[in-house]
Amino acid sequence: MGLSRTLSMRNPPNIVRPTGAPSSILEGGNFLFSLLFVAILFSCASLSAQEQPSMPGMQMQHEPGEKTSTLEFPRLGRAQTKSGTTELFTLEHALETARQNNPTLRQAEAGIRAARARTQQAALYPNPAVGYSGDEIRGGESHGGKQGFFVEQTMVTGGKLSRARDVFAKEAQLAEIEAEEQKIRVETAVRIAFYRVLTTQELADARADLVRIAGETLETERRLQNTGQADETEILAAELETSRMKLSARTMENTLREEWRALASVLGQPDLPLQTVSGDLERGWPELDEHQVETVATQSPANRIASAATERAQAELARARREKIPDIVARAGLDYNHEPLDNPLLRTGWQWNAQLAVELPIFNRNQGNIASARANVDRAESEKQRVSLTLRERASSVFDEYANARLTAEEYRGNILPLAKKSYAMMFERYGEMLASYPRVLENKRKLFELQSEYIASLETVWTTGLSLQGFLLTDGLEAPTQPGEMDRTIRETNLPTPERGRLP
Numbered sequence: 001m002g003l004s005r006t007l008s009m010r011n012p013p014n015i016v017r018p019t020g021a022p023s024s025i026l027e028g029g030n031f032l033f034s035l036l037f038v039a040i041l042f043s044c045a046s047l048s049a050q051e052q053p054s055m056p057g058m059q060m061q062h063e064p065g066e067k068t069s070t071l072e073f074p075r076l077g078r079a080q081t082k083s084g085t086t087e088l089f090t091l092e093h094a095l096e097t098a099r100q101n102n103p104t105l106r107q108a109e110a111g112i113r114a115a116r117a118r119t120q121q122a123a124l125y126p127n128p129a130v131g132y133s134g135d136e137i138r139g140g141e142s143h144g145g146k147q148g149f150f151v152e153q154t155m156v157t158g159g160k161l162s163r164a165r166d167v168f169a170k171e172a173q174l175a176e177i178e179a180e181e182q183k184i185r186v187e188t189a190v191r192i193a194f195y196r197v198l199t200t201q202e203l204a205d206a207r208a209d210l211v212r213i214a215g216e217t218l219e220t221e222r223r224l225q226n227t228g229q230a231d232e233t234e235i236l237a238a239e240l241e242t243s244r245m246k247l248s249a250r251t252m253e254n255t256l257r258e259e260w261r262a263l264a265s266v267l268g269q270p271d272l273p274l275q276t277v278s279g280d281l282e283r284g285w286p287e288l289d290e291h292q293v294e295t296v297a298t299q300s301p302a303n304r305i306a307s308a309a310t311e312r313a314q315a316e317l318a319r320a321r322r323e324k325i326p327d328i329v330a331r332a333g334l335d336y337n338h339e340p341l342d343n344p345l346l347r348t349g350w351q352w353n354a355q356l357a358v359e360l361p362i363f364n365r366n367q368g369n370i371a372s373a374r375a376n377v378d379r380a381e382s383e384k385q386r387v388s389l390t391l392r393e394r395a396s397s398v399f400d401e402y403a404n405a406r407l408t409a410e411e412y413r414g415n416i417l418p419l420a421k422k423s424y425a426m427m428f429e430r431y432g433e434m435l436a437s438y439p440r441v442l443e444n445k446r447k448l449f450e451l452q453s454e455y456i457a458s459l460e461t462v463w464t465t466g467l468s469l470q471g472f473l474l475t476d477g478l479e480a481p482t483q484p485g486e487m488d489r490t491i492r493e494t495n496l497p498t499p500e501r502g503r504l505p
Contacts, residue, residue, distance in 0.1 A: 071428050072445070073421055074209065074452035079201050079276050088278035091194050094267060098190045098477070101268025105186060108179035108481040115172035123165040128153040133333055133353075146351070150333025158325030163318050170312035177308055181301035181474060182481045186266070189477025191467045193263040198279045199460035200256045206453045207249040213449060214242040217442045224439070266477040281459040282413070285406065286466025293399050297392035300472040305482070306387045310380040317373035324366040326359040394473055398465050405461035412455040420448040 080088055099105065129152040137145035218238040224230035257274060264272040297303075332355075337348035424444040430436035468475050 071425060073424075074206065074449050076202055076281060076456070078205050080278055083276045086276065089275040090278050091191065094190050094194050094263065095187060097267045097269060098186050102186050102266065102477060103268060104182055104478060104480060105179075108175075108182040111175040111481055111483065112172065112179055115168065115175040119165060119168040119172050122168045123161050125161065126154045126156065133335060135335070146335040146337045146339075148333055148335030148350075148353075150331055150353070152329065152331040155328040155330060157327055158322040160319065160322045160325070160327075163315065163322050166315040167312060167319055170308060170315050174305060174308045174312065177301055177304050178481045181305065184301065184471055185474035185479065186477040188467055188471025188474050189266050190263070191471075192464050192475060193259070193266050193477075194277060195279065195281070195463040195467070196460065197256070197259045197263050198277050198281060199456060199463070200252065200259045201277060202281065202456050203453060204249070204252045204256050206449060206456060207245070207252045209449050210446065210453070211242070211245045211249045213442060213446045214238070214245040217439065217446070218242050220438055220442060281456065281463065285462055286402075286470055288399070288402060288466055288469055290399065292469050293392060293395040296395035296469060296472050297388050300387075300391050301474075302387050302391060302472070303384070306380070306384040310377070310384060313373065313376040313380040317370070317377055320366060320369045320373040323369065324361050324364075326361055329355075329357040331355040331357070391473065395469060398468055398473065401461060402465035402469060405458050405465060408458040409455065409462050412451065412458060417448075417451055417455060420444075420451050424448045 131150055131152070133146075133148050133150050135146040137147065218235075218241075221230050221234050221238045225232075225235055260272075260274050261270070264270050333353045335351050335353060337351050339348045340346065341348060424441075424447075427436055427441050427444045431438060431441045
């Protein structure tokens with residue numbers, strides 16, 4: 001039966017007398033034969049009515065040649081299943097690769113070696129000086145004057161060398177904390193980049209499903225057009241939706257390649273070929289509560305760096321105060337005096353000389369450097385407070401994103417998606433009972449898979465923001481380690497942006 005055949009319960013079919021039936025049958029008295037003929041007509045009408053839908057205006061559901069569909073639900077991890085025997089790229093492998101190849105980790109180690117070398121250099125004593133000396137040098141026959149050599153040594157007083165060593169020891173401590181921070185930074189960046197690749201991988205599969213559903217809808221509309229139940233506008237709308245889904249799928253494929261390149265860059269292997277990553281977005285979420293904001297604000301390596309910078313500023317102030325104590329310059333030498341004695345054949349000969357010099361701190365008592373060092377101490381103290389407040393502000397913003405994303409993901413997983421699956425399954429069952437049209441089944445299916453894409457996008461935000469909070473907001477794995485003295489660069493990242501990939505173009 002075609003979809004256009006309908007039957008109204010309010011308007012049963014009229015019983016028409018067959019053409020060519022003799023009038024005498026109804027008029028001539030053969031009552032039994034007439035009654036039998038009428039009964040046969042009613043039986044045929046009853047069979048015809050049973051083949052039609054029982055509700056007024058309801059159309060038949062299956063067209064000749066229409067493909068039968070099966071119940072299909074979205075699921076995660078299909079790309080990992082399709083890879084077959086191909087080895088999957090795991091998070092553990094990514095972390096190990098970054099530890100071996102990320103250049104910022106080697107920069108941090110080099111910073112520690114350089115700081116320790118500067119500490120050694122700061123404690124070294126000044127080198128002595130040796131030189132030639134001459135006085136009243138004359139030529140001619142007398143060859144008078146004095147000539148010889150000397151040794152000069154600066155004797156550092158006031159413990160200035162130990163104070164200088166303290167300053168550079170604090171820089172070495174800063175470099176060590178910075179190396180620890182850089183390790184956290186790289187590992188957090190690798191984890192976030194890995195889960196972004198995993199999320200994009202799942203979204204690419206979801207967009208491919210939507211393309212397939214849109215194509216199925218277009219094919220169905222074209223079959224309905226062939227039976228006169230769909231017009232050109234409905235075909236154009238289906239074609240538009242198909243083109244839109246194809247574009248969305250292609251852009252997601254480009255995004256997947258871009259996210260993989262970002263991950264490969266953080267790993268220190270930019271030429272790493274695209275691979276299927278292994279992971280589960282629905283399990284193992286970062287478990288955080290509002291206390292995580294306080295944890296970030298108080299336990300971040302940035303706080304330790306700010307505290308060490310304050311100690312370094314105090315060491316510089318102590319050194320500046322000792323700089324006003326003058327050093328002693330000692331000089332000793334041996335000269336040969338050519339002056340003749342009473343006997344012209346004899347010369348005065350070798351003579352010792354010695355000198356001691358000390359600078360008088362009358363005009364320059366290092367007062368400018370002392371004032372500057374004192375101001376740096378005050379600035380460093382304020383920097384500690386600024387760092388704590390900045391971390392608390394940024395952690396609050398990221399935790400808000402995390403809490404909302406987790407709430408959204410839990411609502412999708414526990415309520416929205418089950419309802420969408422139930423609606424789709426009921427519509428599919430009604431279609432099997434010829435109580436619903438196939439386009440309505442496809443519409444419910446499309447809505448279910450779109451909700452799955454939104455669910456995946458919320459999972460991405462849960463992972464990226466949660467990992468960012470666990471990593472003390474240190475998210476840029478290619479940011480160069482801070483050099484000692486760069487106080488204003490203690491905090492370098494901005495708030496983590498919210499992913500927008502769940503929205504269809």
